[in-house]
Amino acid sequence: MSDIRLEGVTRRYGTFAAADQVDLSVTQGEFVTILGPSGSGKTTLLSLIAGLNRPTSGRIFIGGRDVTNATAQERNIGLVFQSYALFPHMTVLQNVLFPLGVRRIGGAEADRLARDALKLVRLDGLENRRPSQLSGGQQQRVALARAVVFKPDILLLDEPLGALDRKLREELQVELKQLQRTLGVTTLLVTHDQEEALSLSDRIMVLDKGRTQQVAAPTEAYLKPANRFVAEFLGIANFVSLPDGRQGVVRPERVRLSAGEQGKSARVVEAIYLGQMVRYHLALDGNQTVVAAVPFLGTAHAPGERVSVSWESADVWPVT
């Protein structure tokens, strides 16, 4: 178990910077998510930490040790790929035994550790299957067991749930969170899925074009985005003008609808039923559109209806 520290980490390909002066500090046992659109440099950053790639400049520390120039096998990192990268010619058990064999742990000791790790991801009983005989979710669990069985200093997850369908993804999110808490291992997850980032992590690092946009707790990043990019990338953002001329962001849940006269008048353009919530796309006078999300309580406004829209000034966060 260790902390991670990045200092001015930069990776250039020609003139293009996939990672540009990135600083990050992850404390021991923390779960941090690197969130960004595709091409933001998040996978590059992960491969730099894993040692599969070398930074052009900057330093990387794991557990206080400078590993900037260490190879991947010297870093003692558990890495889970989006594609799982299970060894197809080995059984589930052999896959999990692999990192132990490399560390010269063998016999009954290795067998016990591997079976414990498989039990932890609820795969006991499937030890002798081949990866090709498992479902996507099961393969993901094998990859996870293989990455934690040797008690790595840190755990790196590259879009680990990206290839799974929605329901399974939500199930595995809960399991992943529990597993991480049980092991207490410092974890860095890379994803483009903002819901995943918000639900799993202690802190989020939002990345765009290789640069850090914000590092904050999920609620803070969502309600107090550092800039326009973060506001738009994390969920839906309504941009409104503040009295001092600046722009502010209001989240859809903070927008109130009423039939009365106490707010701005608006027309319902679209009403989207989402189960617990209804999302309204509203046209205010003067061509401005606002999105509101309100609990669904049996009835909803129909498109074309006129409603009154309001929000508290405390719910508006100024952004640049």
Add this chain to the structure above:
Amino acid sequence: MTRSSGFSFIAPLLVLMVVAFNAPIVYMLGLAFWEKGRGFTLEHYEGLAEAPVYLRVLGNTMRIALIATLANIVIGYPLAHWMRGLGSRGRMIAIALVVLPFWVSILVRTYAWIVVLGNGGIVNRALQWSGLTDAPVSFLYNELGVTIGMANVLLPFLVLPLFAAMIRIDDRLLQAAASLGAPPRTIFWKVYFPLTLPALAAGALLVFILCLGFYVTPAILGGGRVPMISNLLDTLINQIPRWEQASAISTILLIVTLLIFAAYRRLDRKASA
């Protein structure tokens, strides 16, 4: 469409297969068990057992085929591995260079080896110039020349399937192995090599079987002094002629080949189970 009407569509093809391919083989196999006027006999096989020269030629053929196959593996595996590491442009050039000999007649290639390996050829001149030898080394008209020639002709049969298997290996598997702490040597032997093994075995087997029946190269580079089974068959059919004896030898060769193939299938099934 019913099953029987489907059969009527393939029936002409089936008849063609049986008449054009299977019947001659059955006839060839039967020839060894048949004596005109006397019916079934095993005397041609007894004749094989009594004249040890036949079995010696068979053994000789197997040995040369094995050496040529091993030489193919030793050259072909590193070559295919090196090609995998090239960029897409380099790969295309490398594949073209490997495939190029296919476009040249095997006869031309084999005669080219005479020029290269002869006493005044480039190899001997280089050896003498570098001072490694004083007198020319005889590469031609012996087993060495035959092995070199066969290894060269058959190399693409090993390299191409091997290369295809190697480029299918996901780089992330190797990265995963590295991240799990495996040093390069372990990654190669525990992950990379096992994943190429089925293709290597299939390619090597193909080369071996092709070696067993090779005619042109042993005939030219061996100069009649390296008896291999197909050259023996040629003698038995065209010069002596003793077709029954040739048929008996062919039968044994076919059985040996099928046994090797069965062993491979069993290995392959075990590997993929």
